[in-house]
Amino acid sequence: MSGSTWGEAEPASPVNAVERGSRTVLRRVLSEPVPIPQAGIERALEIIRSGRLFRYGEDTAGLSEAALFEQDFAAYIGRRHAIAVNSCGCSLFLALKASGAAAGDPILCNAFTLAPVPGAIVHAGCRAVMVDILDDLTIDLADLERKILASRARILLLSYMRGHFRDLDRLAELCRKHEVAVVEDCAHTLGASWNGRLVGTFGRVACFSSQTFKHINSGEGGVLVTDDPELAARITVMSGSYMFYGQNGTSPDEVAFAAVRDTTPNFSMRMTNVAAALLRPQLAELPRWTETWNRIYRRVEAGLARCDGVLPVPRADGEHYVGSSIQFTLDTDSPRVIEAFVRDASAHGVFVKWFGAGRSHGFTSRYDQWGYIPDVTPCPNADRVLARLLDMRLPLTLTDEDCDAIARVIGEAWTAVRAQ
Numbered sequence: 001m002s003g004s005t006w007g008e009a010e011p012a013s014p015v016n017a018v019e020r021g022s023r024t025v026l027r028r029v030l031s032e033p034v035p036i037p038q039a040g041i042e043r044a045l046e047i048i049r050s051g052r053l054f055r056y057g058e059d060t061a062g063l064s065e066a067a068l069f070e071q072d073f074a075a076y077i078g079r080r081h082a083i084a085v086n087s088c089g090c091s092l093f094l095a096l097k098a099s100g101a102a103a104g105d106p107i108l109c110n111a112f113t114l115a116p117v118p119g120a121i122v123h124a125g126c127r128a129v130m131v132d133i134l135d136d137l138t139i140d141l142a143d144l145e146r147k148i149l150a151s152r153a154r155i156l157l158l159s160y161m162r163g164h165f166r167d168l169d170r171l172a173e174l175c176r177k178h179e180v181a182v183v184e185d186c187a188h189t190l191g192a193s194w195n196g197r198l199v200g201t202f203g204r205v206a207c208f209s210s211q212t213f214k215h216i217n218s219g220e221g222g223v224l225v226t227d228d229p230e231l232a233a234r235i236t237v238m239s240g241s242y243m244f245y246g247q248n249g250t251s252p253d254e255v256a257f258a259a260v261r262d263t264t265p266n267f268s269m270r271m272t273n274v275a276a277a278l279l280r281p282q283l284a285e286l287p288r289w290t291e292t293w294n295r296i297y298r299r300v301e302a303g304l305a306r307c308d309g310v311l312p313v314p315r316a317d318g319e320h321y322v323g324s325s326i327q328f329t330l331d332t333d334s335p336r337v338i339e340a341f342v343r344d345a346s347a348h349g350v351f352v353k354w355f356g357a358g359r360s361h362g363f364t365s366r367y368d369q370w371g372y373i374p375d376v377t378p379c380p381n382a383d384r385v386l387a388r389l390l391d392m393r394l395p396l397t398l399t400d401e402d403c404d405a406i407a408r409v410i411g412e413a414w415t416a417v418r419a420q
């Protein structure tokens with residue numbers, strides 16, 4: 001058995017783990033980015049040589065690469081309109097602004113998310129109202145309803161942080177009942193579905209990322225999808241189309257623009273043609289990548305589950321996730337023990353992130369550490385869950401042997417710190 005969980009063209013798996021005394025040491029970098037297909041590199045070079053990096057112009061023949069990406073992406077998600085932009089964080093800002101969020105408005109947001117999400121709320125001049133989470137890291141619908149009623153917020157910015165979600169039909173129904181528009185943050189759920197329906201089709205608008213550590217990679221990039229032509233028109237002009245909005249790949253008709261073209265500001269948040277060229281062939285790879293990620297995820301998850309006291313975060317029935325990272329907890333409440341565990345695993349080649357640290361560090365931070373969110377209401381379950389939450393990336397190129405070695409490093413680190 002080759003043990004390779006990657007493509008057929010992969011060479012025989014190299015030795016990526018060694019035994020040192022009684023301990024396993026992984027020799028892999030878990031932050032390895034998603035690979036750019038050769039076709040994307042070649043097309044990007046063509047565009048660079050032509051100098052036509054900017055998507056709009058007076059004399060463009062045919063659709064720009066960014067417009068073609070919009071067509072591909074809208075077709076992939078199954079929504080009418082896609083608007084390509086410069087980052088997911090900016091796409092969240094555009095989604096809020098285009099949905100009518102005004103200065104001082106409350107915006108509901110689940111407490112487990114990444115800093116660009118509250119950042120987008122602040123960018124739009126709004127006020128974040130944090131909603132508590134369940135033990136499986138998904139939004140708590142009972143707390144959501146309480147917070148809707150207490151805040152009278154009209155928009156929920158729903159972040160599928162680390163790709164966790166459940167009960168999306170119930171969530172959509174609850175928000176419909178209370179006339180709350182849902183903006184989906186799909187930075188970790190491109191390719192995921194709930195009971196057979198793609199994530200990113202449950203809200204009024206959905207936002208995706210193509211930053212290097214997400215599911216498709218153009219360094220920086222984001223894309224919004226919606227079925228609402230007026231919203232699409234506003235987002236297009238806001239993203240910086242000038243009056244070239246007809247050059248977008250999935251533009252609504254002129255009627256939708258008539259109402260917005262002269263009253264909508266330009267925020268200059270466009271995607272370049274180079275980024276779009278890198279992304280287009282990746283979309284075609286996504287189903288295969290999703291399968292690979294999930295095979296890796298299940299193998300690591302099974303390995304962790306075999307370690308006594310190491311608890312992978314449970315996943316809901318009906319949740320077809322994309323396992324590009326894994327979250328777990330240890331059977332301890334001691335921050336000192338968790339800190340020692342993180343140090344030990346890291347010393348043995350497995351870089352683990354911890355959400356319970358006293359200060360934000362690297363990419364990792366908690367809602368109560370965002371000092372720019374005033375009057376944040378505590379979310380007691382998020383506090384309890386995040387204090388113990390550990391997190392690892394799972395790059396696409398991990399072999400079965402790598403997955404088993406990762407689980408061994410985790411198990412051995414836990415055994416070592418538990419014994420102290």
Ligand SMILES: *Cc1c(COP(=O)(O)O)cnc(C)c1O
Nearest residue numbers: 087088089114116161187209211
């Ligand atoms: C990465 C990420 C974002 C922001 O994406 P960028 O493209 O880096 O701006 C937003 N939400 C979540 C959950 C993310 O992981």
